[in-house]
Amino acid sequence: MSARITTLPSGLRVVTDAMPHLETASLGVWIGAGSRHESRSEHGLSHLLEHMAFKGTKRRSARAIAEEIEAAGGDLNAATSTEHTAYYAHVLAEDAPLAVDILADILTESTFDKEELEREKGVILQEIGAVDDTPDDLVFDLFNATAFPGQPIGRPILGTPDQIASFGREAIGAYLDSHYASDATVIGAAGAIDHEQICDEVERRFSALAPRAAAAAAPAAVYQGGEIRLKRRLEQAHIVIGFEGLSYASEEFYALQVFANAVGGGMSSRLFQEVRETRGLAYSIHAFHWGYSDTGLFGFYAATSAKDVAELMPVALDCLAEAALSLSEDEARRAKAQMKVSLLTALESPSPRCEQIARQVMAFDRVLSREEIIGAIDRLDIADIRAAGAQALRSNPTVAAIGPVSKVPAPDRVAQRLRAS
Known part of the structure; x- marks a missing residue:
């Protein structure tokens, strides 16, 4: 098996699979925190944080993030699920260090600009509205909520309009501090990559990511129907x-x-x-x-x-x-x-x-x-x-x-x- 795993001193795990016949590389950061890890007052924060990661850091504006990755021919995206949040990039082989740098930047140095936050909350409200207008999507949200009533695992990932509108920078920062930790994070890479190089880049770029003070376990799910x-x-x-x-x-x-x-x-x-x-x-x-x-x-x-x-x-x-x-x-x-x-x-x-x-x-x-x-x-x-x-x-x-x-x-x-x- 070609996959290799290294656990860095911080507890952050790096897993790679070299595919020598390729000329591109995919890299991503998977955080062990999704919608089921949110308290009631945090409902929707995992998804909002995913959006805000692309809205500017101490070194890059939102536009600079997009321009820099696309200037290299790459793309950058993210997704929130019930149990994980992922941020990933696809680039040419020689630009793998750039991808690691940008991913580390958005996850450890985001500024959560107030104007960007208000703008992105509006975008998410439109996203919630789009689901409400799409019955073949909405019915699965209703199904999940009914299967696990009153539980975080049953809540819609996007949150509710009132909850999203209430979030400020402090709420995002607190959620980030309690859930985005080195020992709750896996960095993956596959394609035209070198394991040692990726580990070196990750250890250097993600040095600000610290272990959790205490594990943030999600409440056990109880299926009811x-x-x-x-x-x-x-x-x-x-x-x-x-x-x-x-x-x-x-x-x-x-x-x-x-x-x-x-x-x-x-x-x-x-x-x-x-x-x-x-x-x-x-x-x-x-x-x-x-x-x-x-x-x-x-x-x-x-x-x-x-x-x-x-x-x-x-x-x-x-x-x-x-x-x-x-x-x-x-x-x-x-x-x-x-x-x-x-x-x-x-x-x-x-x-x-x-x-x-x-x-x-x-x-x-x-x-x-x-x-x-x-x-x-x-x-x-x-x-x-x-x-x-x-x-x-x-x-x-x-x-x-x-x-x-x-x-x-x-x-x-x-x-x-x-x-x-």
């Missing part, structure tokens, strides 16, 4: 039906991933074939399984016309229930192949590979080899996969729907249908 319906005058009903899934650290995680792929992960899946191809009840339908550090969510999404909701829902639920009893070897084989192609694709491109190895070190404190992951997938037999699906379907259902939702079944009806199948 329930329902939420948002009636809107839309052409389609957007529906998510879900259940408790598995943590990515669970021994059965890959089994449920295979089950989700087999049931609704491609054009040959049961949901796609039965709901769309055979009956024409939906244009869009797919299953999913998201793993977090201590829990997960499994389910399916469908978008359909009001007149087809009543027929679609029992058909889709029967597909799930029957798969837990009768998923075939051929279906499992196809789903496994899809997963392996996805894994191997990430090994062939520097940006996905950089993200992959950084997330693995964040989660497991090591890089999982290709052989280890493929072996775990290949060792699954059909009984393992069916059992993982059956276990998920026994949990309390979560129902989220937007649009013409009167015929969407309540959670107790979902559970009854699954038991009767």
Whole structure:
């Protein structure tokens, strides 16, 4: 395995994977703090801080940051998730030191200019509005909040308009000080890179990043389930039906991933074939399984016309229930192949590979080899996969729907249908 890991004296971990046949490099900084690490009064700060990192430092204005990276032909971006915040760059091989310098600058020397802050808060308010206007995005926020009611893990990553409007520079600084620490950070690099050079640059540029005084553990997640319906005058009903899934650290995680792929992960899946191809009840339908550090969510999404909701829902639920009893070897084989192609694709491109190895070190404190992951997938037999699906379907259902939702079944009806199948 070509990946290498070095833990610097500060506790900051550097993981790289050299891909000698490439001429570009992807580098990123992954912070072990996302929306589920926020207190109620901090809701939305992780995402706001991500935005503000690009708005000026002691050495560079917001415009200078953009111009300097683009003058080298590179690009710079960031993303906030439930459990992590990431900042990353893609550059030519010779500009890897520049990428490290800019990433360190925005993460350790940002000034959080008051005018920039007010401007960016306005941008985020527009982003929140855009989600509210996009039902196929909003329904997943509602689903997550209903699955984990009253918990940080269930809150929307973007925050709320009132909360965002209330944040000042002091709140951002306090959150940065308590969560952005060397021992909660992984720096990844993949492509045309040299491990020792990256480590030297990181140790020099990130010297201001100190270890945490105390670990900021996120509250444990407690899946509950329930329902939420948002009636809107839309052409389609957007529906998510879900259940408790598995943590990515669970021994059965890959089994449920295979089950989700087999049931609704491609054009040959049961949901796609039965709901769309055979009956024409939906244009869009797919299953999913998201793993977090201590829990997960499994389910399916469908978008359909009001007149087809009543027929679609029992058909889709029967597909799930029957798969837990009768998923075939051929279906499992196809789903496994899809997963392996996805894994191997990430090994062939520097940006996905950089993200992959950084997330693995964040989660497991090591890089999982290709052989280890493929072996775990290949060792699954059909009984393992069916059992993982059956276990998920026994949990309390979560129902989220937007649009013409009167015929969407309540959670107790979902559970009854699954038991009767």
